[in-house]
Structure formats: structure tokens, C-alpha cells
Amino acid sequence: MDHVIQLDLGRLTVRELNNYLHHELPNVGHVSNVPGSSGHIGNVPHVEILNPNGMHSIAVGLDAPSEIDIRGHAGYFIAGMNKQAHITVHGNVGWSVAENIMSGTVRVKGCASECAGASGHGGLLVIEGDASSRCGISMKGCDIVVGGSVGHMSAFMAQAGTLVVCGDAGPNLGDSLYEATIYVAGKIHSFGADAQEEPMTAADVARVADLLTKSGITRDPKLFKRVASKRSLYHWHSDAGQEY
Amino acid sequence: MSDHIHREESYSFNRHTLEYIQHAAEHGLYDIRGLGAKRKLPTFDDLVFLTASASRYPLEGYREKCVSKTVLGTRFAKKPIELETPVTIAGMSFGSLSASVKEALGRAATEIGTSTTTGDGGMTPEERQSSKTLVYQCLPSRYGFNPDDLRKANAIELVIGQGAKPGGGGMLLGQKVSERVAGMRTLPAGIDQRSACRHPDWTGPDDLTIKINELREITDWQVPIYVKMGATRVREDVKLAVKAGADVVVIDGMQGGTAATQQCFIEHAGIPTLAALPLAVQALEEMDVFGTVQLIISGGIRSGADVAKALALGADAVAIGQAVLMALGCNSSSYCQDGERVDATDDYAKLGTAPGYCHHCHTGRCPVGITTQLPELEARMTPEWGAKRLKNYLQVLTMELTTLARACGKSNVHHLEREDLVALTIEAAAMAKVPLAGTNWIPGQT
Ligand SMILES: Cc1cc2nc3c(=O)[nH]c(=O)nc-3n(C[C@H](O)[C@H](O)[C@H](O)COP(=O)(O)O)c2cc1C
Numbered sequence: 149m150d151h152v153i154q155l156d157l158g159r160l161t162v163r164e165l166n167n168y169l170h171h172e173l174p175n176v177g178h179v180s181n182v183p184g185s186s187g188h189i190g191n192v193p194h195v196e197i198l199n200p201n202g203m204h205s206i207a208v209g210l211d212a213p214s215e216i217d218i219r220g221h222a223g224y225f226i227a228g229m230n231k232q233a234h235i236t237v238h239g240n241v242g243w244s245v246a247e248n249i250m251s252g253t254v255r256v257k258g259c260a261s262e263c264a265g266a267s268g269h270g271g272l273l274v275i276e277g278d279a280s281s282r283c284g285i286s287m288k289g290c291d292i293v294v295g296g297s298v299g300h301m302s303a304f305m306a307q308a309g310t311l312v313v314c315g316d317a318g319p320n321l322g323d324s325l326y327e328a329t330i331y332v333a334g335k336i337h338s339f340g341a342d343a344q345e346e347p348m349t350a351a352d353v354a355r356v357a358d359l360l361t362k363s364g365i366t367r368d369p370k371l372f373k374r375v376a377s378k379r380s381l382y383h384w385h386s387d388a389g390q391e392y
Numbered sequence: 393m394s395d396h397i398h399r400e401e402s403y404s405f406n407r408h409t410l411e412y413i414q415h416a417a418e419h420g421l422y423d424i425r426g427l428g429a430k431r432k433l434p435t436f437d438d439l440v441f442l443t444a445s446a447s448r449y450p451l452e453g454y455r456e457k458c459v460s461k462t463v464l465g466t467r468f469a470k471k472p473i474e475l476e477t478p479v480t481i482a483g484m485s486f487g488s489l490s491a492s493v494k495e496a497l498g499r500a501a502t503e504i505g506t507s508t509t510t511g512d513g514g515m516t517p518e519e520r521q522s523s524k525t526l527v528y529q530c531l532p533s534r535y536g537f538n539p540d541d542l543r544k545a546n547a548i549e550l551v552i553g554q555g556a557k558p559g560g561g562g563m564l565l566g567q568k569v570s571e572r573v574a575g576m577r578t579l580p581a582g583i584d585q586r587s588a589c590r591h592p593d594w595t596g597p598d599d600l601t602i603k604i605n606e607l608r609e610i611t612d613w614q615v616p617i618y619v620k621m622g623a624t625r626v627r628e629d630v631k632l633a634v635k636a637g638a639d640v641v642v643i644d645g646m647q648g649g650t651a652a653t654q655q656c657f658i659e660h661a662g663i664p665t666l667a668a669l670p671l672a673v674q675a676l677e678e679m680d681v682f683g684t685v686q687l688i689i690s691g692g693i694r695s696g697a698d699v700a701k702a703l704a705l706g707a708d709a710v711a712i713g714q715a716v717l718m719a720l721g722c723n724s725s726s727y728c729q730d731g732e733r734v735d736a737t738d739d740y741a742k743l744g745t746a747p748g749y750c751h752h753c754h755t756g757r758c759p760v761g762i763t764t765q766l767p768e769l770e771a772r773m774t775p776e777w778g779a780k781r782l783k784n785y786l787q788v789l790t791m792e793l794t795t796l797a798r799a800c801g802k803s804n805v806h807h808l809e810r811e812d813l814v815a816l817t818i819e820a821a822a823m824a825k826v827p828l829a830g831t832n833w834i835p836g837q838t
């Protein structure tokens with residue numbers, strides 16, 4: 149059986165944990181192949197974080213290929229600014245999970261609170277349950293797949309990347325969207341300023357299918373609707389009135 | 393026809409107001425412009441120093457040492473910022489300024505021993521390379537924000553707001569969104585870009601505490617975290633920033649500059665720097681962190697006298713924006729090319745303005761090549777020339793500051809104190825909380 153590094157937040161502080169993940173983990177060369185973890189197999193160290201107990205800022209600022217399993221519910225900003233690491237939370241998370249994610253994968257087995265994946269530049273965020281409001285706010289190139297539904301103002305001012313919602317979307321979806329694309333399988337409560345439904349092309353179906361496969365979520369990609377920007381707010385003109 | 397033309401101008405509907413109404417009626421869009429408030433406000437000019445005489449003795453102007461060294465971020469950071477002067481360069485985005493200007497700022501600041509700050513648009517390699525001490529802004533837009541640059545920063549400035557537009561977001565009109573600027577911001581080139589006014593991943597002060605903690609965790613508690621706010625409810629806001637864990641609080645008064653925002657914000661939102669500074673000091677004192685949490689004040693700082701007065705009122709340092717642009721030639725009638733002065737008056741006229749009146753940074757067609765992304769205009773301000781000018785200016789500010797401090801009998805500029813000042817107007821006395829000159833009256837207090 150592969151060696152798994154166990155770090156217990158019942159004994160360590162978040163500071164000690166992150167210090168280890170930033171400075172010692174990149175030098176650890178263990179091979180990980182643990183069934184039942186996040187499923188990523190490779191020649192990378194595998195860390196299990198025990199007793200997260202709703203603590204904030206766990207595993208933030210990582211920049212090393214690694215497998216991290218957080219065993220339990222966690223607080224705000226989990227896996228913030230992640231690069232390279234594959235992080236799985238076996239529970240629910242608070243606000244702003246994987247905010248500003250750059251690369252790697254962050255997977256939440258439960259539900260996520262507000263602002264999941266906020267301002268993410270790259271990589272993949274998977275939320276197997278529901279995400280609350282402002283999911284994908286300000287996103288800048290990351291991909292987000294939500295197994296359940298998302299709350300109001302999701303993908304607000306989203307600039308680039310893809311948000312896939314397998315359930316429903318709350319009010320004002322995609323308000324002030326730029327070039328990000330949203331796909332929703334369920335009901336859309338309402339669109340925000342400048343967002344509109346557009347026809348699904350074969351390329352869209354392929355994009356959704358690919359992201360569903362990467363996320364390990366089974367859903368018919370043809371069921372999704374495509375939402376993108378009308379681009380009517382890209383240039384100032386007086387007829388757009390209060391939308392500014 | 394009457395031979396008497398009656399000309400009684402209305403105070404409420406004067407020519408200025410008429411022009412505003414006609415303009416609004418014609419265009420259907422509010423005015424957007426650069427720089428800061430143009431209206432008359434109480435300022436540091438309304439204060440004067442009680443320099444030494446028989447009751448206090450001065451230090452020798454040229455001979456006795458007066459320390460200007462300034463340390464910021466001593467509360468939690470392992471590596472506080474150490475500067476040779478309390479005059480710092482405020483955050484101004486690459487996008488609003490050209491890459492050459494950003495480089496000039498870095499070079500001048502490094503030579504003088506002070507810090508520069510990134511802005512709404514991320515960190516350029518040029519400015520990281522040219523600035524020994526670089527403060528990295530974390531803004532609501534998060535354009536180009538990334539952990540690699542974060543780890544390269546000497547300090548982090550979490551921007552909640554700006555004095556020119558407290559409560560409003562950034563703005564960069566399409567003509568300035570070049571391919572490079574757009575690429576750094578992950579936006580299509582040429583669009584009129586409106587930045588967010590709230591951060592995407594936190595909202596209230598309790599979340600701010602957790603956000604600051606996250607930034608500290610990512611940077612291993614090494615570098616200071618500043619919190620910058622526009623001056624509105626200063627006492628309350630400073631307390632919340634301190635409670636949230638800021639190492640340094642930056643307060644930007646209403647006359648602070650901007651590259652572009654709505655005119656109604658510039659002239660009608662926030663309180664003057666003079667009023668804001670004593671409120672911030674009061675908040676720090678009430679929280680018992682005066683001296684532990686450092687205070688940077690900005691908004692309309694122009695001279696060494698302004699810097700000295702800000703320090704006497706309790707600031708640890710100042711930040712300057714508009715004055716930096718002016719040192720580089722903003723609003724000058726000419727620019728320098730190969731050692732020769734070239735007249736730019738026609739280019740001001742093309743913008744519908746003239747040297748001395750320009751506030752057209754938002755157009756991207758800066759006649760002297762500062763707030764532009766157009767290569768032919770950018771070439772009007774070379775990094776070498778700009779760095780020299782700004783270095784000279786920063787040097788003068790520091791010399792004036794130490795001169796005044798010595799005359800007040802201080803061997804360290806940070807020893808300047810409120811007791812060294814009196815006010816020339818009742819308004820300034822009330823705002824700065826120093827006595828009206830010739831009296832011991834502080835309105836509202838004594
Ligand atoms: C051209 C220009 C660009 C600016 N860009 C930013 C910015 O990106 N982020 C920010 O926090 N403040 C920005 N500011 C405001 C300055 O950081 C600072 O608060 C202000 O300039 C201080 O007032 P002063 O200009 O009167 O010195 C900008 C100001 C100017 C003049």
C-alpha cells in the first residue's frame with residue numbers, strides 16, 4: 149500500500165499545515181495510487197488532511213503536483229489560488245472555494261457556499277452537490293462543473309472559461325458577462341444584464357461532454373442550454389441607460 | 393434695441409452649470425474624466441507650522457541629521473517594508489499608464505529608496521524589475537492577479553476603495569485597452585471596461601478578516617498587508633480594517649486622483665484628506681494600535697510641506713499619484729524629445745483642452761505621453777527622462793520635509809506632532825483638530 153502522509157488539524161494549526169504543503173511537500177517523492185481518493189493516479193505525493201472542522205484557508209497557495217484529500221467539512225477559501233495540486237474535499241465547504249484557481253483540480257464531494265471558483269484563471273473546479281450564489285463570479289478562464297444547482301448572480305462579470313450547471317440556475321445568471329460561457333441543464337430563473345440563451349452547436353455539446361467526463365459526472369450533454377454575452381455593454385452608448 | 397445688456401448671472405445656474413446641463417442633454421451620458429476634484433476644498437495649505445523660536449530650539453538646517461527612514465508593516469509581517477523616505481508612489485495601473493511610465497516610476501523610487509505600487513491590471517515584468525520595493529494590489533477586478541506575482545511582492549495592498557471614487561469601480565475606456573492590456577486583464581481588446589466595485593470572494597468586514605488571513609497563509613506571513621480605502625466613514629472603516637488584521641491602513645481623501653471615473657464621483661463623494669487623516673488617527677488611538685498599525689495618507693499631496701503636515705497629524709507615510717504624473721510633465725505645454733522641448737499645445741487642443749486644464753487621461757491620448765497606450769504618444773516620455781524628473785521631485789519633497797522638521801526641532805521626521813501646527817481657517821481647525829492660529833480654539837473640542 150502506498151504511503152499516505154496524514155496531517156491532522158486536530159493537532160496542527162492551519163499555519164503549520166500550509167507551511168508543510170508549501171515548503172516540504174514539493175520535496176516529497178512518494179507514489180500515490182489510493183482507491184477511493186480523488187482518483188488521480190500519478191507519481192505525486194498524497195496527503196490526507198484530517199479533522200478540517202470548518203477551518204478556513206486550508207491548502208491555499210499550493211504550487212506542486214500532489215494529491216490532497218481533505219476528510220470532512222471545511223470553511224472559507226479552501227484551496228485558494230491553487231496551482232498544480234489535485235485537491236478533494238470529502239464534505240461541504242464555505243465561501244470562495246478555489247478562488248483564483250490557476251491550474252490543477254479542486255473537487256468538493258458535498259455542497260459549496262457562495263463565490264465558488266471566484267476569479268479562477270485556469271484549472272477545474274468540480275462541485276458534486278449544489279453551489280450557492282455568485283458561483284463563478286469574475287471567472288477568468290477556469291472551468292467549473294456543478295453537479296447540482298447554483299444560486300443567484302452566478303457567473304457575474306465572468307470574463308473567460310466555462311461554467312457547467314447540471315441542475316438549475318438562480319436569478320440574474322451571467323449578469324454583465326464577458327467571454328465566459330455558461331451551460332445549464334435545468335431551469336434558468338432569469339438572466340442578468342447582457343446575458344442571453346444561444347443555440348447549442350456541436351462544439352458546445354463536445355465541450356460540455358468533455359467537462360462532464362473530466363468531472364466524473366454522468367449527464368446527457370445534449371440536455372444543456374448555452375448562455376453567453378449579448379456584448380451590448382462592451383461599448384458606452386446612451387441608449388443602454390441604467391445598465392451601466 | 394436696448395443699449396443696456398443686463399448680465400446678472402445666477403449662482404445656482406451659472407455658466408458652468410448651464411454647460412453641464414446642455415452637455416448632459418446633448419449626449420445622454422455622464423462625464424468621465426481623469427485626475428481629482430477641481431473644486432476648492434480645505435487642504436493642508438490651511439495649516440502652518442509653529443517652527444522653533446525662544447520656546448523651542450531648531451536643528452541646524454544643513455548640518456544636523458534629520459532621519460526620514462520609514463518602516464511600514466510591523467504588526468504581523470515577518471518582513472516589514474523599510475523606506476528611506478515616507479513619500480511612496482500610489483497604485484496606478486498599467487493600462488492607465490504606459491509601460492514606460494511604470495518603469496520610470498520604479499527606477500526613480502528605487503533610486504530614492506521608496507516603494508511603488510501596481511494597480512488595476514496586474515504586475516508588469518518591467519515594474520517588478522525596476523522597483524526594489526513593490527506593493528501588489530489586490531483589487532475587486534482581480535485582473536491579472538496570480539499567486540506567482542503575489543509571492544514576488546514586497547507587500548500586498550487590498551483595495552476596498554479610492555478617494556476619487558469611493559464605492560465605485562475602476563474604468564478603462566476602449567481606446568486604452570490595447571492587446572497587451574486586454575491580455576493581462578483577460579478581456580477583449582478595445583472594449584470599454586468597467587471593473588467591479590466589490591471584491592468577488594468576500595463582502596463584509598468579517599469575511600475581510602478571513603480573506604486577509606488567506607493572503608497571509610499563501611505568502612507564509614512574510615509580507616505586510618495594507619488595506620486601502622476611500623475616505624468616507626473613516627473612523628469606522630479604519631477600525632474595521634484594523635480588526636480584520638491590516639498591518640497598514642491607507643486612506644485616500646476625496647481629492648485623490650484617478651485615471652478615469654464619473655465626474656459626479658470625483659467632485660461629490662468622500663471627504664477631504666485634511667478631514668480624513670485626524671479621523672483615521674483617532675480610530676487607531678481608540679483601538680490602541682497607533683504606531684503598531686501604520687497609516688498612509690493620500691489625496692492631493694503636492695509638496696514637502698504637505699508631507700510634513702500629514703506626518704505631524706499622525707500619518708506614517710504619504711502616497712502620491714497626480715503629483716507623480718505632473719513631475720513627468722502632465723499638463724505641461726511641451727514634452728522632451730532627444731533633449732529638445734517639443735510643443736504639445738495642438739495635441740491638447742485636439743482633446744478640447746489646453747495645458748494647465750487637462751484632465752483627459754481617460755481618452756488615452758495624453759499629449760505628453762503619460763496616460764496612453766499608443767506607441768507614438770508613449771515615445772514622448774522615455775523611462776530615463778521620466779525617472780530623472782521623478783527622482784528630482786521626490787528628492788525635493790524629502791528635503792522640504794526634513795527642512796521643516798529641523799526647523800521644528802525634530803531630528804526625525806516622524807517626531808513631527810500635532811502640537812507643531814495651527815490652522816488658518818475655522819474649517820481647517822475643526823477638521824484637523826488643531827487650534828485656530830492665535831487662539832487655543834479647536835472648534836468642536838475646546
Ligand atoms: C492615473 C491614475 C491611475 C490610478 N490607478 C489606480 C489603481 O489602479 N488602483 C488604485 O487603488 N488607485 C489608483 N489610483 C489612485 C491612486 O492610487 C491614489 O489613491 C491617488 O492618486 C492619490 O491621490 P493624488 O493623486 O492626489 O496623489 C490612480 C490614480 C491615478 C492618477
Ligand code: SF4
Pocket residue numbers: 426427717721722723724750751752753754757758759760761762763
Ligand atoms: S496631460 Fe496627460 S496625464 Fe495629464 S491630465 Fe492630460 S491626459 Fe492626463
